[in-house]
Amino acid sequence: MSILFTFTGVLFALFIAFLFSFNRKAIDFKKPAIMLSIQIVIVLFMMNTTIGLTILTTLGSFFEGLINISNSGINFVFGDLQNKNGSTFFLNVLLPLVFISVLIGILNYFKILPFIIKYVGIVINKITHMGRLESYFAISTSMLGQPEVFLTIKDMIPKLSRAKLYTIATSAMSAVSMAMLGSYMQMIEPKYVVTAVMLNIFSALVVASIINPYESNSQDVELTNSLNKDGSSHTSKQSSSQQAKVPFFQMIGDSAIDGFKIAITVAIMLLAFISLMEAITILFDLVGLNFKQLIGYVFAPIAFIIGVPWHEAVQAGSIMATKLITNEFVAMLDFQKLAGDLTTRTQGIISVYLISFANFGTVGIIVGAIKGISGDQGNKVASFALRLLLGATLASIISASIIGLVL
Numbered sequence: 001m002s003i004l005f006t007f008t009g010v011l012f013a014l015f016i017a018f019l020f021s022f023n024r025k026a027i028d029f030k031k032p033a034i035m036l037s038i039q040i041v042i043v044l045f046m047m048n049t050t051i052g053l054t055i056l057t058t059l060g061s062f063f064e065g066l067i068n069i070s071n072s073g074i075n076f077v078f079g080d081l082q083n084k085n086g087s088t089f090f091l092n093v094l095l096p097l098v099f100i101s102v103l104i105g106i107l108n109y110f111k112i113l114p115f116i117i118k119y120v121g122i123v124i125n126k127i128t129h130m131g132r133l134e135s136y137f138a139i140s141t142s143m144l145g146q147p148e149v150f151l152t153i154k155d156m157i158p159k160l161s162r163a164k165l166y167t168i169a170t171s172a173m174s175a176v177s178m179a180m181l182g183s184y185m186q187m188i189e190p191k192y193v194v195t196a197v198m199l200n201i202f203s204a205l206v207v208a209s210i211i212n213p214y215e216s217n218s219q220d221v222e223l224t225n226s227l228n229k230d231g232s233s234h235t236s237k238q239s240s241s242q243q244a245k246v247p248f249f250q251m252i253g254d255s256a257i258d259g260f261k262i263a264i265t266v267a268i269m270l271l272a273f274i275s276l277m278e279a280i281t282i283l284f285d286l287v288g289l290n291f292k293q294l295i296g297y298v299f300a301p302i303a304f305i306i307g308v309p310w311h312e313a314v315q316a317g318s319i320m321a322t323k324l325i326t327n328e329f330v331a332m333l334d335f336q337k338l339a340g341d342l343t344t345r346t347q348g349i350i351s352v353y354l355i356s357f358a359n360f361g362t363v364g365i366i367v368g369a370i371k372g373i374s375g376d377q378g379n380k381v382a383s384f385a386l387r388l389l390l391g392a393t394l395a396s397i398i399s400a401s402i403i404g405l406v407l
Helices: 002-019 030-048 050-081 089-094 096-109 112-128 132-144 148-153 162-174 178-185 190-211 218-224 237-244 248-286 291-305 310-325 328-341 344-354 360-373 375-383 385-406
Strands: none
Touching: 002 190, 002 291, 002 385, 030 050, 030 112, 030 190, 030 385, 050 089, 050 096, 050 178, 050 190, 089 096, 089 248, 096 112, 096 178, 096 248, 112 132, 112 190, 132 148, 132 162, 132 178, 132 190, 148 162, 148 360, 162 190, 162 360, 162 375, 162 385, 178 190, 190 344, 190 385, 248 291, 248 328, 291 310, 310 328, 310 344, 328 344, 344 385, 360 375, 360 385, 375 385
16 A cells, blocks of 8 residues: 555656646656666665665764753853743744854865765766756755855756756755754654655656656766866855955854845744634634645645545645645644644655645745846746645655655
């Protein structure tokens, strides 16, 4: 049955992608077939082998250690404000982003992260033939997150075709940054978080290869050659030298501020979205309807198709819809309340589905980020915004369906 529902879930996502394809005749089905095969190997290796499980356990322990380290600074600054008998979401889940952001800054400063991004991207392109720029971007998004990742190719964005814009924007919505992993792992079982990150890299490219098919060309080489060794897109010697002159401790401070900005941004979004959801729920209650149950019914068939048992499909569908309407953090909070009543299979499938930025708010962030670099290109992204959201959601469905193989 696991194989059957993996097949139905993936087939459903591919069929919807095919219906909304920009050019059905240009689809090369060999590309998605190769990437889906890679995802199956990843899942079987990570979840069914001793080495894979050891890797997942080690990574989970590593991020748990980072959270514990970050707590020393949080306790010093906010100790008297903490809820000793409970959990304060901002302090315990969001503020560790500051320390993790600093670590990422250090990895970037010593060119460790750019090295990994560059050569892993090259390997992925050799396998998938999706394009050097597209493969680079898929990896860099998973490491750096968005909107920051667009700055690494800011000189290229004005030159990109509409097709390439769609592909990189889909990757940006489907991936999650390293900085967010620690926060997610406090809400979702770490093994699902790590596995989802790897699956989403390929899921985004699978969907893009069908909705947005095109042949890679020499422009890929021309564009990616302008990437210097530190992973940035500064093409002039002056820009590179200016970047190299940033003192180490200034970089530490800038990275800390960036992490705090992310934490504040997420907190503000949660405040707004959770309050809005509560207001909508109250309005529906006034006419005798349950809003979350209603949206659960809408997504229940999709939840069932990807492998959720039918008796849990409405609950799972409600969480899936909440993520789309608001964001993954709001959905994770709801998921935490229900997880104890759900089967292990449903918990795993929904956990993987939640690990992405596929929601309405992220579309606005991506359009705004690209528009800030190039107004014309931002307008192009805005023109296919809904198809972009669809593609990123389908990518989440593919990842969730494939994890069902081992549950």
